[in-house]
Amino acid sequence: MEETAASAQNAPLESLEEWEEFVRSRYPETDGKPAFQATNPHKRREEFRNYEADARPSVRAFYRLNHRHQTLEFVRAKRREYLSLDRRRMGVWEAMEYLNTLVDDSDPDTDLSQLEHLLQTAEQIRRDGHPRWFILAGLIHDLGKILCLWGEPQWAVVGDTFPVGCAYSPTIVFADYFAENPDYRNPEYQTRLGIYTENCGLQNVYLSWGHDEYLYHVVRDYLPEPALYMIRYHSFYPWHREGDYDYLTDSKDREMLAWVQAFNPYDLYTKSHERPDVAALRPYYEELIAEYFPPVLRW
Ligand SMILES: [Fe+2]
Numbered sequence: 001m002e003e004t005a006a007s008a009q010n011a012p013l014e015s016l017e018e019w020e021e022f023v024r025s026r027y028p029e030t031d032g033k034p035a036f037q038a039t040n041p042h043k044r045r046e047e048f049r050n051y052e053a054d055a056r057p058s059v060r061a062f063y064r065l066n067h068r069h070q071t072l073e074f075v076r077a078k079r080r081e082y083l084s085l086d087r088r089r090m091g092v093w094e095a096m097e098y099l100n101t102l103v104d105d106s107d108p109d110t111d112l113s114q115l116e117h118l119l120q121t122a123e124q125i126r127r128d129g130h131p132r133w134f135i136l137a138g139l140i141h142d143l144g145k146i147l148c149l150w151g152e153p154q155w156a157v158v159g160d161t162f163p164v165g166c167a168y169s170p171t172i173v174f175a176d177y178f179a180e181n182p183d184y185r186n187p188e189y190q191t192r193l194g195i196y197t198e199n200c201g202l203q204n205v206y207l208s209w210g211h212d213e214y215l216y217h218v219v220r221d222y223l224p225e226p227a228l229y230m231i232r233y234h235s236f237y238p239w240h241r242e243g244d245y246d247y248l249t250d251s252k253d254r255e256m257l258a259w260v261q262a263f264n265p266y267d268l269y270t271k272s273h274e275r276p277d278v279a280a281l282r283p284y285y286e287e288l289i290a291e292y293f294p295p296v297l298r299w
């Protein structure tokens with residue numbers, strides 16, 4: 001597909017999946033290390049430099065935009081813009097089908113659709129015998145990506161999330177690109193705590209804006225707390241994989257961390273090219289959705 005300057009500016013990735021592939025390369029399934037480890041951030045930084053050097057130019061361009069533009073003011077503005085949830089009314093299955101209209105330039109023969117990723121994630125959670133709310137969290141966790149359909153650029157929908165309004169951890173991949181973020185030059189935002197207080201709790205922290213935070217607000221009244229944590233923080237790799245930002249968490253966050261970590265392998269490692277049979281699975285999932293959600297939600 002011919003790329004215009006504008007689309008390259010906002011959409012360096014061929015598909016959103018390209019970001020997820022890169023995350024998978026950083027955290028391969030054979031990685032036998034525990035998910036949470038008190039790493040030496042300097043050693044970790046060196047490892048990240050290797051991933052950065054090997055990353056495709058499109059992935060690098062994507063992180064550059066993400067790190068440059070995700071300021072505290074940007075995050076506040078997006079919350080104001082979206083969290084009144086007055087864009088659309090639709091049910092969960094309808095939202096899944098709507099998300100599936102997101103067509104990017106990736107090869108449709110080898111890449112699974114968004115709907116198929118959601119079903120594969122949920123199906124593996126189901127096979128492993130987890131509770132129904134856990135299966136449901138897997139089914140819906142990426143629905144916030146509909147932000148793309150509303151014109152949000154890739155860097156404001158996906159990407160590893162990180163706190164804004166305080167110093168950037170060196171364990172964030174491509175951390176060097178933060179030098180281009182206007183907040184980087186605001187000393188108030190560049191201390192360890194920045195605008196926050198010690199152990200204030202993640203619910204009081206502004207994470208970079210994306211599909212996690214948005215979906216959390218859509219579903220927050222309907223799901224058990226561990227499911228909400230999985231949805232809200234599944235891209236917060238600096239926390240759930242790198243063990244960083246502990247000083248912003250409270251006891252509830254620390255209790256819930258294990259659930260976020262339990263969810264992560266299902267998100268990353270359930271890709272297979274065997275396509276799920278959407279029609280056959282639909283009745284089971286419609287029933288599961290109805291168990292927790294009203295027929296129509298505010299988006
Ligand atoms: Fe996601």
Ligand SMILES: [Fe+2]
Nearest residue numbers: 117141142267
């Ligand atoms: Fe996902």
